[in-house]
Amino acid sequence: LLYHDNHILSLLYEGIENWSIEFRLKYLRGLDGFLSLIQDKISAHLPSLLAYLSLPIRDEDNSIRLASESICVTIGMHVPPIDVLDLLIPRVQGEISGTDTSSHRTNAVRILTHVIIGISKQDSYNLTAIVETITNTLACTNLYEYRETPLREAIILLVRAVIKTYPNDCKIHHIQNNLTLALIYLQARLPNEDDSIVSEAAKLELYYLTKNSLGIDKIDDSRSDTYINEYLTVHFDYIINKICPNSISSFQWTPSDINKVAFEVLITQCPKKSWSNYERILHIISPQVQPKSGPTPGSIESNMANYAAIRGEERIPNITEIDIRLSLLALIEGMIRAGSLDWECGQYMSYAAEPIIKNIIIPNLIWKVGRVEATIRKVTLAAVYALIRAGSIKSDILAAVAPELVPLLISHLEDSEVTPRHMSSLCLTVIFERLRGFFAEQSIYELYPKIIKRLDDSHDEVRLSICQTLQMFLQCAPKSCYSGTTIEYILDQLFIHLDDNDNNIQTAVYNTILICSIIDIETVKKKANKYLSSNRSSHLIVKLLESLSN
Numbered sequence: 001l002l003y004h005d006n007h008i009l010s011l012l013y014e015g016i017e018n019w020s021i022e023f024r025l026k027y028l029r030g031l032d033g034f035l036s037l038i039q040d041k042i043s044a045h046l047p048s049l050l051a052y053l054s055l056p057i058r059d060e061d062n063s064i065r066l067a068s069e070s071i072c073v074t075i076g077m078h079v080p081p082i083d084v085l086d087l088l089i090p091r092v093q094g095e096i097s098g099t100d101t102s103s104h105r106t107n108a109v110r111i112l113t114h115v116i117i118g119i120s121k122q123d124s125y126n127l128t129a130i131v132e133t134i135t136n137t138l139a140c141t142n143l144y145e146y147r148e149t150p151l152r153e154a155i156i157l158l159v160r161a162v163i164k165t166y167p168n169d170c171k172i173h174h175i176q177n178n179l180t181l182a183l184i185y186l187q188a189r190l191p192n193e194d195d196s197i198v199s200e201a202a203k204l205e206l207y208y209l210t211k212n213s214l215g216i217d218k219i220d221d222s223r224s225d226t227y228i229n230e231y232l233t234v235h236f237d238y239i240i241n242k243i244c245p246n247s248i249s250s251f252q253w254t255p256s257d258i259n260k261v262a263f264e265v266l267i268t269q270c271p272k273k274s275w276s277n278y279e280r281i282l283h284i285i286s287p288q289v290q291p292k293s294g295p296t297p298g299s300i301e302s303n304m305a306n307y308a309a310i311r312g313e314e315r316i317p318n319i320t321e322i323d324i325r326l327s328l329l330a331l332i333e334g335m336i337r338a339g340s341l342d343w344e345c346g347q348y349m350s351y352a353a354e355p356i357i358k359n360i361i362i363p364n365l366i367w368k369v370g371r372v373e374a375t376i377r378k379v380t381l382a383a384v385y386a387l388i389r390a391g392s393i394k395s396d397i398l399a400a401v402a403p404e405l406v407p408l409l410i411s412h413l414e415d416s417e418v419t420p421r422h423m424s425s426l427c428l429t430v431i432f433e434r435l436r437g438f439f440a441e442q443s444i445y446e447l448y449p450k451i452i453k454r455l456d457d458s459h460d461e462v463r464l465s466i467c468q469t470l471q472m473f474l475q476c477a478p479k480s481c482y483s484g485t486t487i488e489y490i491l492d493q494l495f496i497h498l499d500d501n502d503n504n505i506q507t508a509v510y511n512t513i514l515i516c517s518i519i520d521i522e523t524v525k526k527k528a529n530k531y532l533s534s535n536r537s538s539h540l541i542v543k544l545l546e547s548l549s550n
Contacts, residue, residue: 006045009049016028032071035075050087050088053111057072073118076120077118089134091105092109113158131170138159138162138178139181155182160208167212171212176235185262187202188264190255209231255324268335274335275335278348282352288328289364291368291376326379332360333383350394361405364377364380366408377420381412395434402438409424410428422462429472436475449489460505464504468508470490474518482519487519491513506540524548528541532545
């Protein structure tokens, strides 16, 4: 048999190409047994073996696949690793002419996955160097530009085999770097990719890699996210440098850019380290969320675009730019929310607050026509609310950005949709509370009519929210700034709404009037007596007068 290996192999190759499952299975098992016999002579037949295994390794029949995988293990056990890797690695990377397709790469990855299991049974080779070679290949970003599910599934199985078969080598830092980068890319999902199996499997493998790194058998479920975050922190710099190389001064991603979605996965899973690197993160994000200049508000072009949007005929000139802005703004908002839950992020959020507000939030709060721009403003409002509510912004920074930020938030009180009106009210409440005594009389004079107007809002949640805003607004400047017409007009509107049918609205308005009494108690008493007889329900006015008398 040993002297007729070429002839026997050719017969076996013919058999494994047969249409019958039973026939193919018999010949695959025969091939496996024959390779176990010729052992040292396998290397001479490697190219043909790998070529003939490419189809059965992905066969629809499970028994055929298992038999093919067993052959790959046998090859790994008896062939010098360098021989088989020299053939498979270029195929995985698509470097062989005519094989740079997703299908060819998938075949090579599937074969490699089981070959390395066989290699692990050899004692005479430097297995660490082999693992380094394989993981260096897994760290090649172009491997993840192919989005076909079979290839991505094959890669995740290869990563799993490396972690399971070589656990000690997977504790070496640079090998962990490569595996972690691969798992970040495998978690990333492009728009319109509905298959979540690979992404979820990659998360699970990241859990196993973290567990292996810590040298423990099990991580408590309640602590798993914390451990994974800490693990990713160690490898953050390597991963961010691979995804966003320092050699690139300005990034202009497209929605289908795998580096963009990998970046989002990294930031989402590692918020603490992201905040400590906020300057670099903002340098990447800020230029890509800047709105393009449109027609001048009030111009013929602007009005025509506005009418078209109302009719549902909105023209979106560059959907790519819109997708990038939306996703990166949502990423910033999520990063802020995650950072607000970790006190260690507070100092970095404080430093980052001013550039975030000036360079990201304010440009995207400026009104532009269209439903898409309206969606962008909602996401931006969510980001600014999360940022100011976190409490990490220093008062002097908030005061520095308030002259630009507050007028924009006030303008959103007039939005046609309820969500922006409500969110802008919440934002203003926090700002007025944080900047007590900061505003001047001219600011109060310009702002109060627009705020008080929301008491007539068609949605009760906005009306309740604006009462909270008013209460803080009445304390954001010296008392003298509210004197005369300002306090009288505010009180007239409040007493009208004190007669509302909703008890919650009545209570909110009542508490707002009490704040007014701190500013000018005599005017409050005068207005209370005026509306005592005209309001349908006077019990709250009576209660108010009694409270003021005491």
